[in-house]
Amino acid sequence: MITVLTGGTGGAKFVWGLAQIVPPEDLTVILNTGDDLTWWGLHVSPDLDSVMYALAGKLSSDRGWGYDDDSFRCLERMRNLGGESWFQLGDLDLATHLRRTQLLDLGKTLTEATAELCRAMNVKQRLLPMSNDPMRTIVVTPDGDLTFQEYFVRERWKPTVADVKFQGEEAAATSPGVLESIVRADLVLIAPSNPITSIGPILAVPGVRDALRCTTAQVAAVSPIVGGGAVTGPAGEMLKMRAFSVSPAGVADAYRDFLDVLIADSQDESNRQEIESKKVQAAFTNTIMKSDDDKIALAKFALAAVAREAAR
16 A cells, blocks of 8 residues: 655645556545635635545646636636635635535534545545644744745745744644554655645644654655755745755755655755765656656656665
8 A cells, every 4th residue: 555645736746646557445645734724614625625636637737726627707706796816716616615615514524525525526546634623834924924825825925934833733633544544554655745834734743753653664755846946836945944955855854754765856866965864765867747747757766766775
């Protein structure tokens, strides 16, 4: 069984690539829900939905988020009525959040609601939110605290980041199956996602980091940092804020207490010695997923690189 920890657009691409070469019953995906928000009274789970849409073949390839071939008439009408409109939900995407909120209002957990949505979309892989409890990523700026979506979408990740904290982490519990899927996995993969705000919330749920330290599986990560910067988004600034270098070595540092293998882009091979000084094996390939072939090639390389390391 392969277990993937993921969040963000790069994570959705990587999971899709894996799904093309791994049987669905062998793939479990643990998803960041620190980005979740209530919007127009609805429970929205952006990272979860991106992976679900990707696996259903419905993720917008143009935007990298949201439902494919969507329209935004409801958003436009809400804007005209004077309602908040900075968070862009498409009309078809809106139905997902309406149904999720219905299920939660009926007493379903987020895990149970996710399973029902996956069944409706014919997604065979097992998708697990990191927790059924509310746990929100808060970005601390000199001008005050922002939820992640306020920081990332409304403010377009322009404010200076002083800190990132996870509201509710002490009271949160992992959703059923999360710890088991890590401890009993044959391989654990961390997608090329922001280590601080996409993977960080998952690691902050009590028990997850311990499970990663204790699992007998190889734990491998794909670096989201290429050539001294993030492929997309604010991962570089976030790493710098936490005093990690903006490099694959910095990513290895963020995960060094449980990581066995780091997969980085070929242009960063000069980082090999620094990565391996942290007791982490390094492997290099093209990690920029511009096409479906790139996604599949990266997934195949990740599996092969970990198999080579395990055989040493």
